[in-house]
Amino acid sequence: MVTTPSRPDPRPAVTMPVGRGKHAHYSYRDFFRFNRDQGTIIDWNNTQNLLLSEDFIVGLQTGLEREVGDASAAVMYTIGMDWGTRDAKHFSKWYEREYGVGVKQSNLLFLLETWWWPFTAQGWGKWEVETESKQKGFLFINLFDSMVARTLGDVGKPVCHLYAGLFAGFFTAMTSRELGCIEIQCYAMGETYCKFLLGGQERIDAANFWITEGASAREIEQRLHQL
Amino acid sequence: MNSKVAELMHQSEGRYLRPDELKTLHAYVEGIPRRVRLYQVLQAKEQELLDRVMEKFQPMMPDLTRQHGRLAWERCRRDLSMVWRYCCMAMLLNDEDYLRDKLLYWLETILKSFKMRDQCQPAYKLMLDSLTYSFGAEESEMIRPYLLLAKSMLVN
Numbered sequence: 001m002v003t004t005p006s007r008p009d010p011r012p013a014v015t016m017p018v019g020r021g022k023h024a025h026y027s028y029r030d031f032f033r034f035n036r037d038q039g040t041i042i043d044w045n046n047t048q049n050l051l052l053s054e055d056f057i058v059g060l061q062t063g064l065e066r067e068v069g070d071a072s073a074a075v076m077y078t079i080g081m082d083w084g085t086r087d088a089k090h091f092s093k094w095y096e097r098e099y100g101v102g103v104k105q106s107n108l109l110f111l112l113e114t115w116w117w118p119f120t121a122q123g124w125g126k127w128e129v130e131t132e133s134k135q136k137g138f139l140f141i142n143l144f145d146s147m148v149a150r151t152l153g154d155v156g157k158p159v160c161h162l163y164a165g166l167f168a169g170f171f172t173a174m175t176s177r178e179l180g181c182i183e184i185q186c187y188a189m190g191e192t193y194c195k196f197l198l199g200g201q202e203r204i205d206a207a208n209f210w211i212t213e214g215a216s217a218r219e220i221e222q223r224l225h226q227l
Numbered sequence: 228m229n230s231k232v233a234e235l236m237h238q239s240e241g242r243y244l245r246p247d248e249l250k251t252l253h254a255y256v257e258g259i260p261r262r263v264r265l266y267q268v269l270q271a272k273e274q275e276l277l278d279r280v281m282e283k284f285q286p287m288m289p290d291l292t293r294q295h296g297r298l299a300w301e302r303c304r305r306d307l308s309m310v311w312r313y314c315c316m317a318m319l320l321n322d323e324d325y326l327r328d329k330l331l332y333w334l335e336t337i338l339k340s341f342k343m344r345d346q347c348q349p350a351y352k353l354m355l356d357s358l359t360y361s362f363g364a365e366e367s368e369m370i371r372p373y374l375l376l377a378k379s380m381l382v383n
Binding site for chain 1: 337340
C-alpha cells in the first residue's frame with residue numbers, strides 16, 4: 001500500500017468512529033476507511049492510500065532498470081529520501097495531534113515505533129531498531145517482510161533501496177543531521193530479514209566499500225564498532 | 228462479531244450455509260448467553276482484581292516512579308485495565324484474533340520501545356494468580372486463555 005501524504009486533499013476528512021484517545025488503532029478496520037462513494041481509502045492520519053499489486057512493484061523495478069540500468073538503485077533511493085523528508089513533516093503534525101506533545105519532547109524509541117506503525121499497517125513490514133550504537137553516530141534497522149524483497153524474490157543482491165532512502169530522509173529531517181542509509185543484508189539475498197545501516201555518509205561509504213569486497217552484515221557491524 | 232463468523236458470512240454470500248458451517252454458527256450463538264453472563268461478572272470485579280494486583284506489585288517495584296516519572300503507577304494501572312477489558316471483550320466474542328489485532332500487536336512494540344517487558348512481567352503473573360481469588364472457577368477458566376495470550380506477547 002502506498003501513501004501520498006503531501007498532496008493537499010480537498011475532500012473532507014473521514015470521521016473516525018472512536019475517540020482520538022485510542023492509540024491502538026492499527027487493526028485493518030480501525031486504521032482504514034473505505035469510502036465507496038468517492039473510491040478512496042483514507043487512513044487514521046487522514047492520508048490517501050492506494051492498493052497496489054506485486055505486479056506493480058515488479059513492473060516499477062524492471063521498467064526502471066530497463067530505462068536507467070544500474071542507476072535504478074540510486075533513483076529508488078532518491079525517491080525514498082524525498083518521501084522520508086516529506087513524511088517527517090507530516091508525521092510531526094499527526095504525532096502532536098495524537099499525543100498532545102511535540103516530537104522533540106518524546107521518548108525516542110516510542111517516537112520511532114509510532115512513526116513506523118502506519119507503515120506496518122499498510123503492509124511495508126515490521127521493523128526493529130537497534131540503538132546500541134547511537135552514541136557512536138550510527139544505528140541498525142532490521143526489517144521483516146520487506147514488501148519489495150518479498151515480491152522480487154531471491155535475486156542475489158540488496159533491493160530495498162526505497163526503504164533505505166525513506167529511512168535516510170526521515171532521520172535526516174528529524175535530527176537535522178545529514179544521514180545516509182544502506183542495506184547491508186537483504187531478504188532478496190537469501191537472508192531471513194533485511195538489515196540497514198543508518199549513519200553519517202563516511203560510515204555509509206565505508207560499509208558500501210566492504211559490501212563490494214564481499215563482507216557480511218556481521219563483519220560490517222564488527223568493523224564499524226572498531227572504527 | 229467474532230472474526231471467524233464474520234468471515235463465514237462473507238464467504239457464504241449468495242449460497243446456503245453447509246451443515247458444518249451452520250454448526251459453527253450455532254455453537255457461537257449458543258455460547259453467547261453464557262459469555263454475556265461471565266462478561267458481566269468479569270466487568271463488575273475489575274477494580275477488586277486490579278486493587279489486589281497493584282497491592283502486591285507496588286512493593287516489588289520500589290523504583291518505578293523514579294525511573295518512569297510520577298505518573299508511572301497511574302499508567303501501569305491504566306494499561307492493566309486496558310488489557311483486562313480487551314481480554315474480556317475477546318472472551319465475550321470468543322475471538323483471540325480480536326485481542327491480537329486490536330491491542331496486542333501494537334502494545335507489544337510499545338512496551339518493547341520503553342524497554343518495559345521485564346518490568347511488567349510480574350504484573351501479568353499476579354493477574355493470573357489473582358483470578359481464583361476474585362472469580363469462580365468458570366470465570367477464571369474462561370478468561371485465563373486470553374490473559375495467557377496477552378502475557379506471552381507482552382512480557383515473555
